[in-house]
Each structure stands twice: as C-alpha cells, then as structure tokens.
Amino acid sequence: MVRPVQTETRRGETAPGRQWLVWQLLTDALASVTTDVRPPAVLDCGGGSGSFAVPLAQAGALVTVVDVSVDALATLRRRADEAGVADRVRPVQADVEALGDAVAPASFDLVLAHGILEAVDQVAPAFDAIAAAVRPGGLISVLAGNPVAGVLARALSGDLAAALVELRGLDADFARLGPGAVQELCRSAGLLVEQVHGVGVFSELVPGSALDAPGAAEALAALEAESAARAPFSDIASRVHTLARRPG
Numbered sequence: 068m069v070r071p072v073q074t075e076t077r078r079g080e081t082a083p084g085r086q087w088l089v090w091q092l093l094t095d096a097l098a099s100v101t102t103d104v105r106p107p108a109v110l111d112c113g114g115g116s117g118s119f120a121v122p123l124a125q126a127g128a129l130v131t132v133v134d135v136s137v138d139a140l141a142t143l144r145r146r147a148d149e150a151g152v153a154d155r156v157r158p159v160q161a162d163v164e165a166l167g168d169a170v171a172p173a174s175f176d177l178v179l180a181h182g183i184l185e186a187v188d189q190v191a192p193a194f195d196a197i198a199a200a201v202r203p204g205g206l207i208s209v210l211a212g213n214p215v216a217g218v219l220a221r222a223l224s225g226d227l228a229a230a231l232v233e234l235r236g237l238d239a240d241f242a243r244l245g246p247g248a249v250q251e252l253c254r255s256a257g258l259l260v261e262q263v264h265g266v267g268v269f270s271e272l273v274p275g276s277a278l279d280a281p282g283a284a285e286a287l288a289a290l291e292a293e294s295a296a297r298a299p300f301s302d303i304a305s306r307v308h309t310l311a312r313r314p315g
C-alpha cells in the first residue's frame with residue numbers, strides 16, 4: 068500500500084489523490100536508483116514546463132527534459148531558474164519519436180513517460196525509443212490515462228450517449244493504451260513490471276464541496292493511498308502509473 072504522507076503539492080496547493088501520489092511513487096523510484104557515486108540521471112519525456120523535472124532536480128537529480136514545445140521549455144527554464152536548479156535541468160527540444168537522435172541510449176537511471184504516450188502518433192515505436200534510454204537496473208515511470216475512467220466520467224457528467232460511444236470503443240482504446248497494453252509494451256521492450264497503481268480513484272468522483280469539511284482532504288488522500296493498488300478500485304482510476312525496471 069502507498070503511504071498517505073502528504074496532500075500538498077510542490078506549489079503549496081492541496082491536491083489530494085492527484086500529483087502527491089505520483090510524486091511519492093517517483094521519489095521512492097528515485098531512491099531505488101540512487102547510488103553514492105553520482106547524482107541520479109533522470110529523463111523526462113514530454114516533461115513540458117517541469118512539474119516533475121524541477122522538484123526532481125531539487126531532490127538532487129540531474130534532469131533532461133525532452134519536449135517538442137518551445138513555450139513549455141521556456142517555462143521550464145524560468146521555473147528551474149526560480150527554484151535555483153537551472154544547472155541541474157537540461158531542456159532539449161525534440162520529438163520523443165526520434166529520441167535516439169537527442170539522448171544517448173541506456174544512459175538514464177530513471178525515465179519518465181507521463182502523459183506523453185497519448186500524444187504520439189505511433190505508441191509502440193515511441194515507447195521503444197523511450198524505454199531504450201533506461202540503463203540496465205534503471206526504472207521507467209509511465210503515467211497514462213485510463214480509458215475505463217473516460218466512460219465513467221462521461222456517464223457521471225450526464226452525457227450517457229457519449230458514455231455508450233466510449234464504452235463501445237473501449238476495446239480499441241484499451242488495446243492502444245489501457246493498463247494491460249502499457250504492461251505489454253514494457254515486457255516487449257525487455258522491462259520487468261514492478262508496480263501498477265491507479266491514480267485518482269476517488270478524487271474525480273468526489274464533489275469539490277465535500278473537501279471543505281475538516282479532515283476531508285486527509286481522508287481522501289488515505290482513500291487514494293489505500294485503493295491505488297487494490298482492485299476493483301484501482302481499475303477505475305483516472306490514470307494508471309506503471310513502474311518497470313530494465314534487468315541488469
């Protein structure tokens with residue numbers, strides 16, 4: 068079970084059940100690939116404006132961020148500067164589908180692929196290029212939307228016709244990017260899946276007003292932590308986090 072340690076994001080805002088859970092999984096992953104010899108090398112694919120890259124640099128990592136967006140990389144530079152870690156963050160403007168031209172293979176201790184697989188044209192080749200950057204013994208952290216949650220969200224918003232369309236399209240979506248598909252991508256790339264967590268099991272379902280009650284944010288964080296790896300709750304999470312290691 069993931070321990071419910073905090074409900075604060077790095078920006079100081081309360082975000083129960085969303086980023087704090089991913090952040091905790093990431094900090095545990097970073098610790099598992101850190102040695103006494105050198106700072107851990109992290110690659111954030113589609114890292115955008117640095118929501119994870121900057122705090123990872125603050126935690127001691129040397130972070131390379133690959134993104135196609137010039138604007139996002141400009142924001143990343145500013146945020147890294149403001150946080151005093153500009154020397155630990157390397158922005159690279161490139162397409163992850165040609166990642167091999169931008170970074171050396173097998174050279175990163177921890178590789179993030181958060182919200183990027185949904186954005187590429189060809190998932191399997193892009194994933195293989197990203198996975199190739201993981202050194203032997205290193206980890207990949209994949210965060211992707213859960214197609215099942217899309218159906219539930221449509222229905223709960225009252226758009227039942229759209230929910231039906233999404234439900235009927237689920238098999239194709241699932242084959243492309245469902246949790247099973249991500250695990251299969253990992254195995255095909257020679258990686259061993261170590262952990263799978265549902266991220267955002269309850270937080271999308273709870274009305275915002277419910278969080279105003281004393282202790283509600285902490286209770287929601289505990290609910291998220293205790294359900295993240297517990298079926299059937301984890302199966303309906305809005306996103307799925309997969310952690311896999313390259314043997315060696």
Ligand SMILES: C[S@@+](CC[C@H](N)C(=O)[O-])C[C@H]1O[C@@H](n2cnc3c(N)ncnc32)[C@H](O)[C@@H]1O
Nearest residue numbers: 113114115118134135136139162163181182186
């Ligand atoms: C949904 S955002 C995710 C940002 C960040 N990883 C996070 O989890 O908060 C997707 C990011 O991927 C970038 N992106 C989209 N397609 C890309 C591609 N083919 N190669 C590199 N970056 C890409 C976008 O510019 C954007 O910054």
